[in-house]
Amino acid sequence: MSRIIGTFEESGEKMADKFLVIDGSSLIHRAFFALPPLTTKQGVNTGAVYGFCNMLAKLLGDVKPKWLAVAFDKSRKTFRTELFADYKGQRKPTPSELSEQFPLARRLLEAMNITVLETDGYEADDIIGTFAVHAPKEAEIIIVTGDKDELQLLDERVKVYFTKRGISDIKTYDVAAFAEDYEGLKPKQLIDLKGLMGDSSDNIPGVPGVGPKTALKLIGEYGSVENVLENIDQISGKSLKEKLADNKEAALLSKKLATIFTEVPVELELDKYELKAMSDAARPLMQELEFRNLHERFQTILGGSDGTFDLFGESVSVEAVSVATEVLETAEQGEAFFASLRQNQAVIPFMATCGGELPQLHFTAVEIFFDEKIHELREGSGAWNLFYEWLADAGQLKATCDSKEIYKTCLCLGKKAAGIVEDISIAAYLIEPGRSSYNLKAVTERYLVANSGGNVADLQTLLPIIEQKLQEYELVKLYQEMELPLSEVLAKMELAGIKPDVKLLQSITTEMAVQIKALEILAEEQAGESFNLKSPKQLGVLLFEKLGLPVIKKTKTGYSTDVSVLEQLEGEHPLIKTILEHRKLTKLHSTYLEGLRPLINPVTGRIHTHFQQTVTATGRLSSTDPNLQNIPVRTEIGKRIREIFIPGEGYDWLMACDYSQVELRVLAHMAQDKLLLESFLHGQDVHARTAAEVFGVPLAEVDSMMRTRAKAVNFGIVYGISDFGLAKQLDISRGEAADYIKSYFARYTGVKQYMDDTVKHARQQGYVATMFGRRRYLPDIRHSNFNLRSFAERTAINTPIQGTAADIIKIAMLNVEQALAEAGGKSRILLQVHDELVLEVVEAERELVSGLVKKAMEAAAVLSVPLTADVAWGKNWAQTK
Incomplete structure (x- = not known):
């Protein structure tokens, strides 16, 4: 019977059980360099072990193996160093912060009843190779490693999960995938490639001057190192012939060094490696290492002696959460359900799907997790109004994953949202500000073993894990007092939008288009020929071949003509200045002139930028669709673009209140x-x-x-x-x-x-960390x-300063919003741009708003030097600068 990777052919036979064999040395090394350092309160380094354990938990959840082994290198001295003393000789000593974590990893794996293998004289690769060749045939072998040497082990029943970067970016290799990457070669021929081209990471010499392309060509043609050496006379190229003839012994030695030894004396009986429940020692060891949430994850997969895990010093059942869905169609069903919710004192997770155009946003569906069920409300159901009553009740504590959209939709509907005390996206962002996504699906995949698609049941499971992390990283105050309430302020700002002067927008658009065309004509005159300014290829040929300007940088496709290169060439030819000016204007024209028109909402006549709260690593807000924070400040064209933005109907002024040199003031305070x-x-x-x-x-x-x-x-x-x-x-x-x-x-x-x-x-x-406890990992x-x-190092210096300034403006926004609400007027915040707030103000409130905004901003933080904010007024945004 022939075998297909991962399955049997359709024959009615049962698919093989999986044997997961992990290269522990490789993965812990990857985790150490991929993740921020982590230490216990006693100063014990644990980051690499923590990263390794997280990957192990995800692998176990995804692969669901029957058997598991983790192999380690025991020492640098192996049979390969006896063959070649300089094998891996170029490698720097393992950092002490990493080397001290290997014993911790072994202790932890043993406490989890996971078999650890290491043997004198052999590398982890050799142990893994022995399993790949000799493990009983009922096992499908899955190797997890960051070392491509193990690709030589691929065959019909062996698959390799290769960690390309860090510990989460994995490429799956089978025989077909290997052939695709290595131009049709077979996995066994990897050792022949290494014989010719060597391997700098292991200090395998190979044949000097023979690189990957040449090695691939030779092995593709002759099949092996031995056949290449036997047919040197048939190979074209005098230099290559000489290299091969002079280095025959080095090539054969290199192939031997690259060959994984598959006869290591290890136990091959599968029973020894079957997954078991964790021992009693696992929980106290994880507590000692401050890995409390990991115990929960492994408990779910592996089980344990008492079926519980300890999260906050109390035992909590790890029984799987039921996710049955019950649709609430009628008012009677809704009354019973929401009555039961009101009797519950816990935080209730819910998710809502929003749709529609501003200012007509509406909820299309809502899921609420309660009583081990997902209760679904669909638009138009009889329970809908009862949901609004519950949502407006501040005494009903709620958790969600995008509070800003909830607030904004309620504002559109004339409804109220209150009592939202948890937002899983904001919390996950504070814990790990360097990640790319914080939607529920991404957070679920980050912290839970299995992903059911990112639904409200996952939100329920995540809450205690995220809360524990916030406490551990001392982020609770920042989360509860700054970021959570800020989401409601941002929702109001997004809904308000800002008014563009459409006629002026069209006028400036036309005006700038004329300027751009004039620059194109000038560029052709300066170049002495016509060319496409937007074509890097044409531009590169013109600048570096026809005009003979010095080449600064090349790319795979030719000459680099990016801005940094052009700025270095600015004094070399008048054309360079023209090109730079053309690029600047075309970008502004497409983004802030042509780009603004489709963003004008047809219902409100205003532009509603989106303020992103979970994007920047420093804590600064960013804006998109459009990005109003990137309009040039001190240029004439930037001023012209700002003239487009005016007070809307019912308002008389735009007011800007801008911190004066806030980052330098923060530096003065921090540096003393x-x-x-x-x-x-x-x-x-x-x-x-x-x-x-x-x-x-x-x-x-x-x-x-x-x-x-x-x-x-x-x-x-x-x-x-x-x-x-x-x-x-x-x-x-x-x-x-x-x-x-x-x-x-x-x-x-x-x-x-x-x-x-x-x-x-x-x-x-x-x-x-910033003054307010916001962290950035490096x-x-x-x-x-x-x-x-x-x-x-530069980021370390800057982040506490820039991040503190970002925190201060966020506190200022909360202060200003509260002051405006207490004053009971009409004026409102529209924009936040770096250290500046832009408000829309009515004439009757001008003096009042000026005073309260300045006071609120200057009281946002207590520094060793005064915080000062400057107020400016205008009939358009440009006049406030």
Whole structure:
């Protein structure tokens, strides 16, 4: 009987049970470098073990194996080092933060009754290879590894899950997938490839000068290293012949080193590897390592001696949650159901699907989890009004996964939402701000073993896990007092939108189109020929071949003509400046002029941007459709675009209230630098004061050039700028920029100390935090790659400052919203753009709103220096700048 990977052919026979064989050394290594460092309160490093366990739990849930083994390398000394002393000799010593975690991993696996295998003289690959070849035929072998060497083991019953990057990005290999990646070769021929091209990661020499393409071609033609060496005379290319002839022994040795040994003396009886319930030792060990939520996950898969897990110091049943669905069609069904809800004191999870156009949004379906059932309300059911009554009851505590949309839909309907005390998306974002998605499906896949599609039952299961994480990371206050209430404020702002002057929009659109066409004509004159400015290929040929400009960077498809390259060439030819101006205008034209028209809501006549609360790693809000935060501030064209936005019907003014140098004030507070504190406490021009200090002149003698350069240094320091970056920004030599930075640190010693301490702290615990406890994890802070590590260090310096400023503006938004509500007027917040709030105000409330907004913003945080906010008014947004 022939075999298909993963199944038998249709013959009525039972599909084979799965034997999961995991390369523990490889996966723990991947987890260490992929995830932020994690330590217990006692300082024990546990991040790699935690990442490995999370992946193991997901694998067990997805694969559902009958048997499991985890193989480890026992030492670097193996039979391969006896054959070739330099085998893996180039590798750096394992970081102590990682090496100390391998014993922890073994202890934990043993406590979970998972078989651990390691053998003197052999690598984990060899143990895994022995199972792949000799395990009883009733087992389908699935190998999980981050090492491509194990692809040579693929056959009809062996599959490899290869972790491409980190520990979650997995590619599944079978024989067909291998052939696709390796140009038709068979898995066994991987060792022949390595024989010729070597393997730098293992320090396998191969044949010097023979790379992957040549090796693939030779093995594809001759089948093996031995046949290649026997047919050297038939191979074209004198140089290649010489390389092969001179390195025969190296090629044969390399093939031997790359060959996985499949006769390791290990127990092959399947009973030894069958999954069992965890031992009594698992729970206290996980508690010691502070992995409490993992116990729940593995308990569900593996079971245990008492059928319970300990989450908050109490035993909680791990019985599976029933997800039967009961549709509430009639008012009578609804009355009974919502009456039972009102008697319940727990937080009730619910999800709602929203549809329709602003301001006519409506709920199309609602799911509520209660009494081990998902109760579904469909639009138009008799229970619908009872749902609105329950939703408006602040005494009924609720959990959901997108509170902003709930609030916005209720506002459209003239209804009220209250008592929402949990939003799983916001909570997951605070816990891990670097992830790409926080919808319920993504959060479910992150924290639960199995994913049922991201429904309200998953939300119920997630709540205790997420709550425990918020407590563990000290994020509860930030979550409950800032982010959760902010979602309601953002819903009101999105619903309000902002009014565009449609006639002016059309006028400026036409005006800019004329400017763009003029630049295209000018570019052709400067180039001496016609060409497509939007074609990187044509542009590259023109600049670097016809005009002979110096090549800065190449890509796979040709010359790079990105902005960074063009900026370096700006003084080389007049055409460069024209191209840069053309790019800037075409982007603004497509995004903020042509791009705005389809975003004008036909019902309201306003533009309703979406404020994203869970996107940036620093905590800043971002806006989309359109992104109003990226309109240039200090350019003439940016001003023209802002003129488009005006007060809507029933309002008289736009008012902007903007923090003054908030990030530098935060830096002064955090660094407690004497000079910086003095500047703000005495109301000095902080950039002029910095210029006086850096250039060594009296404050009164600081000129505009000095101030401009000092300003670049001040803001550059906030972002951890390098001398190279400052030199590029100011168009000065790198040496001069280095002198500025050196002079700055010599005078502002508190800032230098803050930066050094912050980077040191980040290295120790793997993250940095804002004044309000918002965390950002920095997985590359200890990376061996200089560029990656340097970027992480700059991020460590900047994030507490920028993140604190982001937190302050969020608190200000809450303060302003509350002050406006208490005043009982009509004026309202429309936009938040970086450090600025934009409001729509009626004439009668102008003085009142000006005072209360300024007061609310300046009271958002208590710093060692005053927070100041400046108010400006206009009949359009441009006039407020």
